[in-house]
Structures are given as structure tokens and as C-alpha cells.
Amino acid sequence: QVQLQESGPGLLKPSETLSLICDVSGFSISSGYYWGWIRQPPGKGLEWIGTMSQSGNSYYNPSLTGRITISLDTSKNQFSLKLTSVTAADTAVYYCAGQPHNTGWYKWFDPWGQGTLVTVSS
Amino acid sequence: DIQMTQSPSSLSASVGDRVTITCRASQSISTYLNWYQQKPGKAPKLLLYAASSLQSGVPSRFSGSGSGTDFTLTVSSLQPEDFATYYCQQSYSTTWTFGQGTKVEIK
Numbered sequence: 001q002v003q004l005q006e007s008g009p010g011l012l013k014p015s016e017t018l019s020l021i022c023d024v025s026g027f028s029i030s031s032g033y034y035w036g037w038i039r040q041p042p043g044k045g046l047e048w049i050g051t052m053s054q055s056g057n058s059y060y061n062p063s064l065t066g067r068i069t070i071s072l073d074t075s076k077n078q079f080s081l082k083l084t085s086v087t088a089a090d091t092a093v094y095y096c097a098g099q100p101h102n103t104g105w106y107k108w109f110d111p112w113g114q115g116t117l118v119t120v121s122s
Numbered sequence: 123d124i125q126m127t128q129s130p131s132s133l134s135a136s137v138g139d140r141v142t143i144t145c146r147a148s149q150s151i152s153t154y155l156n157w158y159q160q161k162p163g164k165a166p167k168l169l170l171y172a173a174s175s176l177q178s179g180v181p182s183r184f185s186g187s188g189s190g191t192d193f194t195l196t197v198s199s200l201q202p203e204d205f206a207t208y209y210c211q212q213s214y215s216t217t218w219t220f221g222q223g224t225k226v227e228i229k
Binding site: 047105112 | 160164172219220222
């Protein structure tokens with residue numbers, strides 16, 4: 001089955017750039033699915049960050065537009081998130097997830113990675 | 123953005139209870155509504171999609187209903203493994219948004 005695994009630095013300083021990678025196994029990312037990122041600050045709810053389709057269309061949370069870039073690397077079967085100019089407010093568990101691509105507007109997040117905690121602190 | 127509001131924010135219930143969680147959208151979203159369950163330290167798990175379709179492998183005690191702006195998630199007989207936080211999420215807009223969550227605790 002499709003499995004996702006996040007990786008990246010766990011600690012950043014304010015103003016640095018957060019870079020995370022999601023490794024996908026069991027499925028070719030160029031064959032389908034949309035690929036997205038969601039975050040969850042400690043003790044709080046879920047916030048969608050952004051999504052990229054297998055064809056290269058990107059969708060970003062308007063509250064983060066200008067700071068985020070999501071890209072696909074089909075040669076490595078992984079996708080990535082870059083978030084610039086981080087502050088303490090960006091401290092969260094970051095999840096990568098797949099969204100079905102052939103279901104019209106019906107888009108849910110499944111499967112999910114296990115999540116990785118990123119802390120922003122000086 | 124479409125705002126999703128869940129109620130209650132938390133509830134206490136006993137094993138065997140029937141539990142209902144409500145999710146309200148700030149505008150009509152037809153049936154573009156999904157439900158997730160999250161346990162502490164774990165990633166969310168998809169329970170239902172398109173408002174009422176049960177994800178494969180999810181017990182049939184979970185059900186969903188609604189369309190437009192008002193939706194419900196019902197657990198017909200709460201089991202010990204169901205104590206968790208539940209989130210709704212809309213996909214009517216490509217600015218996908220989640221509700222704030224409902225924590226189901228043991229009474």
C-alpha cells in the first residue's frame with residue numbers, strides 16, 4: 001500500500017527556511033494523487049498548508065502564500081515543502097498526505113505520514 | 123475561506139453511548155465533507171468521505187450525514203478505542219479547511 005514518511009530538521013532558528021521531504025513508497029507520485037502538507041501546532045488543530053497535483057498544479061493556503069513552495073521530485077519519488085522566514089508560530093508537527101486525484105471536487109487526505117515535529121526557537 | 127465550526131469542542135461519554143458531533147460550514151459545500159479521527163501522537167485517520175461514505179476498514183458504528191452547511195458524525199455505540207479527537211474537513215474549495223476538532227473523553 002501507499003506509505004509516506006516525512007524527514008527534515010527538527011529545530012530551526014527564526015528567519016530560517018524550513019525544508020521537509022516526504023518519501024513515498026508503494027506508488028509512483030507521477031501516476032496520480034495530489035500531494036499535500038498539513039501542520040498541527042502543539043495542542044491545537046489541523047491546518048492545511050498546500051498541495052501539488054501530479055500534473056504540477058499547486059494550491060497554497062492564502063495565509064501562507066509567498067512563503068511556501070511545494071515541489072515534486074519524480075526521480076526520487078518524493079515531494080517537498082519549503083517555508084521561508086519561519087517564526088515561533090510555525091512550530092508544529094508537519095504531516096505529508098496524499099489526496100485522490102480522480103474524484104473531482106471530492107478530495108480527502110489519505111494516506112498520511114507519521115508526522116515530524118519542527119520547533120522554531122532562538 | 124470556508125470556515126468549519128464543530129460542536130461541541132469536547133464531550134464526555136461512556137462506553138456504549140451514542141455520540142453525535144456536528145460540523146457546520148460557513149457556506150454551502152454540498153457533500154464535500156470528510157471526517158477524521160486522531161489519537162494522541164498519531165496522524166489523523168480518514169473515517170468518512172463525501173459526507174457519508176465509510177472508508178474501507180472503518181467500523182460500521184461510524185456514520186455520517188448531512189449536506190449543504192450542516193453535517194453530523196455519529197458513533198452508534200462508543201468503544202474504548204473511539205476516545206480520540208475528531209475533525210471535519212471541507213473540499214468544496216481548493217483552500218481546504220478543517221474544523222477545530224471535537225475531543226471525545228471518557229466519562
